[in-house]
Amino acid sequence: MTTSYETAKTQLLDAALAHVPFDGWSEATFQAAIRDTEVDPTVARAICPRGAIDLAIAFHRRGDDAMQASIQSEDMSGMKFREKVAAAVRWRLEAVEDKEAVRRGTTLFALPMYAVDGAKLIWGTVDAIWTALGDTSDDINWYTKRATLSGVYSSTVLYWLGDDSPDAMATWAFLDRRIDDVMQIEKAKARVRNSPTLSRLMIGPNWLMSQIKAPARMPKMDFPGSWTAPRD
Known part of the structure; x- marks a missing residue:
């Protein structure tokens, strides 16, 4: 029986996690x-052209998938929106079974040659949160929401990596404070909009920002020249 692309990648990732604490996301x-x-080396390299770098990316995305599953399965109807965002970030961190793998990944993606990959992963995480929570913005707010949450998420991860409090309670308190900071920014923006003087000063910048639109989401499809992994 032929092992599918995704099955082989999952096997490689699961096996790699046992070695990451000692050797990092390395060759x-x-x-x-x-x-x-016992995956054929040629097949393994075809699946992960950059070796452990691709496995580190797959590890991060596995956590995103687990977070999205939690968002979909939990009853969030009684939560305020800020509480939903905090819960999503918490579920994302609680999806991690091996903190050391995250620590090693943070070190990896801090390197200049992989910094773009790291930034894309964080952006992907916060985009998944906003999308799962029903964000429908299609203007500059699409970017500002994700940029702001990227900062909250990144700082929370770094705090969590050094947190040894019971059940990571210090981390969740830190997260709440960061979200409160963001809410203060939103309140300040609202005061500007409601101020007759300041709102007139912002007419030009607001018009310019109104021309910025969210990127179009491409539907998933098989393009010519693309390859779909065979089924088992």
Whole structure:
């Protein structure tokens, strides 16, 4: 039976996680994962052209998937919107089974050559949160919401990595404070909009910002030249 692309990648990632605490997301970890799974090295390299870097990305996205599953399954009807955002960030961190793998990933994506990958992953996480919570903005607010939450999420992850409080209670308190800071910014923006003097001063900048639109979401489809993994 032929092992599918996704199955082989999952096997490689699961095997790699046992080595990441010792060797990081490195070539040594990737080679160990190949040995442990007995996946053909050529196939493994085709699945992960950048080796452990691609596995680190897959690990992050696995956490995003778990977070989205929690958002969909939990009853959030009684929560205020800020509470929904805080819950989503908390579920994202609670989806992590190995904090050391995140720590090693943070170190990896802080390197200049992988910083763009790291930024894309954080943006993908916060975009998943806003989308799952029903965000329908299609103007500059689409960007500002995600940029603001990226800062909240990144700082919370760094705090969480060093948190040894019971049940990470200090982290959740830190998260609440960061979201409160964001809410203060939103209140300040509302005061500007409601001020006859300040609102007139913002007519020009507001017009310019109104021309900025959210990117179009591309539907998932098979384009010519693309490859879909065979089924088992």
